[in-house]
Amino acid sequence: MSVRQCPVCGGEELVDCLTWNRLPVFVNVTAKTEKEALQAPTGQLSIVQCTKCGFVFNAAFEPERVAYCQGYHAERGDSVVYRTHLDNVCRLIQKTIPMKQGTALEVGCGTGEFLRVLEPCVGQQLSLLGVDPSVQPHQDGRIRFDSYLFDKAHLPQIPSDLVLLISRHMIEHVVNPLEMLRLFACALPDNGVLYLETPRLDWILEQGAFFDFGYEHCAYFTDDFMRRLLAAAGFQILAWKTSYENQYFSIFATRCPSTPCGAGASMAPAPHNELLRAQEGFSCVKEAYQYARANFIPSPDVCIWGCAQKGVVWLNLFDPQQQCCVVDVNPYKQGKFILGTGHRILAPRELKNRPPKAVFVMNKIYLDEIKAVVSELFPGQFIYFYVVEENIKVLDS
Structure with a gap:
């Protein structure tokens, strides 16, 4: 059920920005079996912007469905x-x-x-x-x-x-x-x-x-x-x-020393140009999604590298049939299964058993690190590295 009032300022005029009907409730929780992963709870994404204060939030979010407990692993220190x-x-x-x-x-x-x-x-x-x-x-x-x-x-x-x-x-x-x-x-x-x-x-x-x-x-x-x-x-x-x-x-x-505990100033209204800038940004986001949807073809020769939010959302949107292989350096996630799709998460060394032709890097910041690991696994072998955020930006030209 969508909330049609801003939680921050109470504004009731909300602009729809982005909607997806089915995403796993958790991205940093994994399943022990493929069946458990496929049966994991999902939720709706209904991103809106409050035109009064500018807050951008998921109006369909149900906090009672997101109970954090043991088994939640967002560590990335192995990188x-x-x-x-x-x-x-x-x-x-x-x-x-x-x-x-x-x-x-x-x-x-x-x-x-x-x-x-x-x-x-x-x-x-x-x-x-x-x-x-x-x-x-x-x-x-x-x-x-x-x-x-x-x-x-x-x-x-x-x-x-x-x-x-x-x-x-x-x-x-x-x-x-x-x-x-x-x-x-x-x-x-x-x-x-x-x-x-x-x-x-x-x-x-x-x-x-x-x-x-x-x-x-x-x-x-x-x-x-x-x-x-x-x-x-x-x-x-x-x-x-x-x-x-x-x-x-x-x-x-x-x-601020003069501010009583639990109080503060009223939320200042959003400048009109900032509201428009965010709305235009979401238009580009939707165009990038449509471009990726038209051009990304899941394949057993493709490796998706990174199983935090970016990778998990990407796989749920584009590869529910588990065509791609999936890698993460977090040992807590290796051998487990991604919620929503059931992909088994491999350790990098397991790629030896299924050499990829292309590696999709879900965050450019890790490109050089990933290249070094892959080069060590497959010395002298040509593998294409596809930096996702760079390739969807062909829309800028």
Whole structure:
């Protein structure tokens, strides 16, 4: 059932941007068997834009269907490229935030991949705490993990010496991001800092990356909307950067001391030109989808490399009959099956048994890394590398 009111500002005039009828509810959950994967729950994607505040969201999203529990694996640390990104973020934190005694809390920490990278960077000054409903409560060295969903009921559990609140790739899963950011502001003391990392809708629209719209991500943020959203939540921006080759926001912000807990300014209306710019971007996204649909032919000789959101959405849209082979470097996913299609996920070494003629790279940032792995597996053999976001941009010419 679609919601026809903006969760952020209550606006009722919504513009339809993109609709797909059937996508798996999860992209970072895998199945143990093909049958289980094919029977996995699916949901509708109905991306709309509020013409009052500019919020872009999935109006058909049903949060009760997305219960995060053990078995959710979004790790990418086995990639040198992604590990470099995590290292860069840690350096940003060291540069931006004066290190002092206290606690750093990551909300939606998953299996703790980022906290383990951060631990050696902060020395003994910071205690590290990760909370996530999918994790088992335990202590891992100086990192403590608690199993709960960050909400108002859990604010009393937040350490009083909180120095840094980290939210990485969590807020795009939240129906009302303004409400969540105001909770973050409540959790932080006056001198506490929020580090916020989430995908940039501007990058997605610029690339025509239709395969970046999955069911789990119910909220999307343009640069303009994000600035107004943080202001409405009662935050002042300390540092505004993009990372991961402009795909992500990397924002540092602090709570405005004059703003009462849980309050903030009203959400400023969206500039008309920003509304139009996003709508034009979605027109390009739909054109890119139609181009790919007309030109992509699934084949046993084709390898799709990457089984996070981009790859899972692509396969569900274009290869439900499991023609292509699928590879991911995440060991938690290898040997498992993709929800919705039932593709078995191979480790790179398993390609030896079925050499591909073409490798579809679902994210250009990994191209050189993937080429190196494939060249080692098949020395001297010509294999075509198809960078998806570059090839669908032939529409620009």
